Amino acid sequence: MITQFVITPGEKPKRLDVFLRHREPDISRTCIQRLIELGRIRLNTAVVKPSHTVKPGDRITIDTPQPETLSLAGKTVPLDVLYEDECHLVLNKPAGIVVHPTSGHWSGTLLNAILSHFQLQPTPHHDSIDTPKPRFVHRLDKNTSGVMVVAKTREAHRALAWQFEQHTITRVYEALIWDIPADSQGVINLPIGRDRKNRKLVSAQTNEPKPATTEYRMVQRFGKKASHVQLVPKTGRTHQIRAHMGSIGCPILGDTTYGGQKVNSIEKRMIPRVMLHARTLGFRHPKTGKFQEYSTTLPSDMQSTVQALKN
Incomplete structure (x- = not known):
């Protein structure tokens, strides 16, 4: 799908990727930069670098990915x-x-x-x-x-x-985790940010710590090696729940990024994916202001893992 527009008078000169990041808030800057590098975003029909300065009168063409079935x-x-x-x-x-x-x-x-x-x-x-x-x-x-x-x-x-x-959104997650938390319920209040050594991770070992809080409550325990917990993030940091659970020694099953290879299987059963599910989301309607809340049950792969852990 191709979109074209001309930068209007009064717009201050700025980098192409920065300009598009503010104009297209639903597309990440990394994605914008990649599309520019692939030539799918052009300035006045020419392929330019993400750092190229744009100004009023410039015409930008964006060739977004074609619609497909899921x-x-x-x-x-x-x-x-x-x-x-x-x-x-x-x-x-x-x-x-x-x-x-x-x-x-x-x-x-x-x-x-x-x-x-x-x-x-x-x-x-x-x-x-x-x-x-x-x-x-x-x-x-x-x-x-x-x-x-x-x-x-x-x-x-x-x-x-x-x-x-x-942070007025209601969010509730469910997860199957490695080990048993020391307390049946608690609050993890640990500032996190991009890890100093590995930028793909977030952790407390960061130069840019941001406040992050997650509440957890035990739902069910499976012997001494795993448990089912309910999680309520009070802030919305990237990988917050995953990093927080890893920080207390109870990484989410299947999450090798924050738990290592050990969480890939339990009692010889392979874990199919990261066992994390966003169960509930509540917010006010963007137009009427009326509060609405939606919930879903655990997906089949998590349900089958729960049954296996019970046995």
């Missing part, structure tokens, strides 16, 4: 829509799906599927400003399942993003 391991997966209106879409994301195109994942993403979903909806003015456009307010990791909300308009995106920034 697929997982070669199998078509329909969108599991929990609620939808003209402002936003609430869905149950399956594990194994990347939310937004990134290096190595340019197709088969949740964004591709949502674009395809929107194209199937009748709109009175296809090219008007009212045409639905997915704008991500938050993300779930590839191997995390659960409830997500996606804005369809700029106004809805601003209203929902403000709620996330103010």
